[in-house]
Amino acid sequence: MPELPEVETVRLGLLKHLPGHRITDVDIRLEKILRRSDGDAAIFRSALMGQCIADIRRRGKYLLFEMENTQWVLFHLGMTGKLYVKPAGSPIEKHTHIAFHLDNGSMLHFNDVRQFGSVALRCRNPFNVPPLSLLGPEPLEPEFNGNYLFQTSQNHRVAIKTLLLNQHIVAGLGNIYVDEALFAAGVRPRKRSDRITRREANVLTEAIKVILKEAILAGGSTVRDYRNAAGAEGHFQLTHKVYGRGNQPCKTCGTTLQKVVVGGRSSVYCPACQKS
DNA sequence: CCTAACCCCTGCTTGC
DNA sequence: TGCAAGCAGGGGTTAG
Numbered sequence: 001m002p003e004l005p006e007v008e009t010v011r012l013g014l015l016k017h018l019p020g021h022r023i024t025d026v027d028i029r030l031e032k033i034l035r036r037s038d039g040d041a042a043i044f045r046s047a048l049m050g051q052c053i054a055d056i057r058r059r060g061k062y063l064l065f066e067m068e069n070t071q072w073v074l075f076h077l078g079m080t081g082k083l084y085v086k087p088a089g090s091p092i093e094k095h096t097h098i099a100f101h102l103d104n105g106s107m108l109h110f111n112d113v114r115q116f117g118s119v120a121l122r123c124r125n126p127f128n129v130p131p132l133s134l135l136g137p138e139p140l141e142p143e144f145n146g147n148y149l150f151q152t153s154q155n156h157r158v159a160i161k162t163l164l165l166n167q168h169i170v171a172g173l174g175n176i177y178v179d180e181a182l183f184a185a186g187v188r189p190r191k192r193s194d195r196i197t198r199r200e201a202n203v204l205t206e207a208i209k210v211i212l213k214e215a216i217l218a219g220g221s222t223v224r225d226y227r228n229a230a231g232a233e234g235h236f237q238l239t240h241k242v243y244g245r246g247n248q249p250c251k252t253c254g255t256t257l258q259k260v261v262v263g264g265r266s267s268v269y270c271p272a273c274q275k276s
Numbered sequence: 277c278c279t280a281a282c283c284c285c286t287g288c289t290t291g292c
Numbered sequence: 293t294g295c296a297a298g299c300a301g302g303g304g305t306t307a308g
Contacts, residue, residue, distance in 0.1 A: 001301070035304095061302080079301055080286085095286085114285045116302060131303085158279075167303080175301070224288085224300085264281085265301070 002077040003061060004139065004172030005215035006226050006234065010083055011058045013229030014108075017085045018065075022052045022103040030097035033112065036074075036131075037120040044121045047071060048100075060135045060171030064126065072126050078116030080225040084109045113225065135171035139208050144170055146202030153193040153201060160196055161189035162263035164208075173208065175265050176221055179243045181208045188274045189267040190260065200276060214239070242268040 002010070026045040028034070034044055052068040063083070065073040075083065088105035098119055100108040110119055126132050137144040152169055153160065163169055164178045173181075182189050184207035187200055196204070220226060220234030223244060227233060237244075241251055246259030246268045255272040 003302095076302080078285095078303080112285095113287070114301085116285065118303095156278085162279090165302090263279095266299090 001079055001174055001176060001223060002081065002220070002226055003174035003177050004058075005177070005212055005218075005236065006220035006228075007058055007061050007063055007077065007172070008216050009220040009228050009234060010077070011056050011063055014056050014063075014083060014085065017106065017229070018053045018102070018108065019055055020052065022050060023048050023100050024103050025049065025101040027092070027099040027101070028097070029092070029099070030115070033097040033110070033115060033117065033119055035118040035120060038123045039121060044119075047121055047123075048073070059127065059132050060138070060167055061174070062132060070124075072122040072124075074118075074120040074122055074126055074132075075110070076118045078112060078114065078118065080114045081110065081112040081117030082225070082227055083229055084111065084227070084231055085229050134168055136167065136169040137171065139170050139172055139212060144205065144208075146198065146205045149205050150196065150198045150201035153196040156193045158193055159189060159262050160187060160191045160193045160204075161265070161267055163193045164204075165263065165265065170208075172212075175267075176223070176240070176243045177208070177211055177215065179268055180211050180241060183242045183270060183274060184211060186274050187276045188269055188271075189262045191276060242270065244268070 026048050028041045031041045034041060037044055053065055054068045055066040057064045057066060061076060063075040086107045086109055090107060092099050095113045096109045096111040098110040153163060156163055161178055164173050185204040187204060215221060215236040218234060218236035219228060221236040222233035223237055242257055245257050248257055250257055250270040250273060253272045255270055257268050258271050259268050
C-alpha cells in the first residue's frame with residue numbers, strides 16, 4: 001500500500017541513481033502491466049532504448065520519469081509495486097515484470113506481486129491529461145488547506161474517510177494515512193463529510209500535513225510489502241496509532257480500538273479519542 | 277451528477 | 293498437515 005510518503009521515499013532513492021543515465025535495454029516480462037501506455041510493449045521498448053533519464057517526479061501516488069527527449073514514463077505502484085535499483089548482473093526474480101538496463105551496468109526492476117501497479121509510456125507531458133489531470137491538489141501544497149477541505153466536504157455527502165481517500169479531491173492519501181490523520185484530528189472515519197465543521201477541516205488538514213511529513217522523514221511505512229528503491233523498509237509503521245491495530249488498546253487512552261468498514265476499506269479508530 | 281458494487285491479482289492468515 | 297475460503301486494497305469500470 002504505497003501512499004504518498006512511500007512513493008516520495010522511492011523517488012528520493014531513485015534520484016540518487018537514475019538521472020543522467022541512459023536506458024540501454026528494456027526487458028518486459030509481463031505485457032499487461034503496461035496500462036494506458038502509448039503503444040504496445042514493442043513500442044515501449046524501442047521508444048526508451050538509448051534514452052536518458054532527466055528527472056524523477058511525483059504526483060499523488062504516481063512516479064514519473066521525465067526523459068531527455070520529452071517522453072515520460074508513468075509508474076503506479078498499486079498495492080505491492082516496488083522499484084529496485086539493482087547491481088549489474090542481478091537475477092530477475094519472481095514478479096519482476098519490467099527490467100530496465102542502464103548505461104552504468106545497473107538495473108531498475110519493477111516488481112509487483114499482485115499486479116495492481118502499472119507502467120505507461122507517454123509521448124507528451126502527462127500532467128494535463130488523465131489520470132493526472134483528474135487528481136486533486138497535493139496535500140503538502142498550500143492549495144490544500146482547511147478552507148479547501150471544508151468547501152469540498154460541504155459539496156459531498158460521503159463518509160469523511162471516503163472523501164479523503166478520493167484521489168480526485170486530494171492526491172496521495174491511502175488507508176494508512178487517512179486513518180492516522182483522522183485519529184490525530186479526533187474525527188471518526190464514518191462522520192459524514194457535510195457535517196464536518198470549519199474548525200475540524202482546519203485541524204484535519206494540519207494533521208494530514210504533519211503526518212505525511214513525519215512519514216516521509218521516517219522513510220514511509222512498511223506494513224508487509226513496501227520497500228524503498230534500495231530494498232530497505234520504512235519505519236513509520238512503528239508510529240502508527242490506529243492503522244492495523246483493531247481491538248488493541250489505544251496508545252493514548254487505553255480504550256479498545258474499533259475496527260469498522262468504511263467505503264469497503266478496513267478502518268480503525270478510537271471511540272474515546274475520536275468523539276466527533 | 278453522484279455513490280455503491282464489482283473486478284483485477286497473489287500470498288498470507290484463518291478455520292475446519 | 294492439508295486444503296479452501298477469507299482477506300488485503302488502488303483505481304478503473306459498470307450499474308443503479
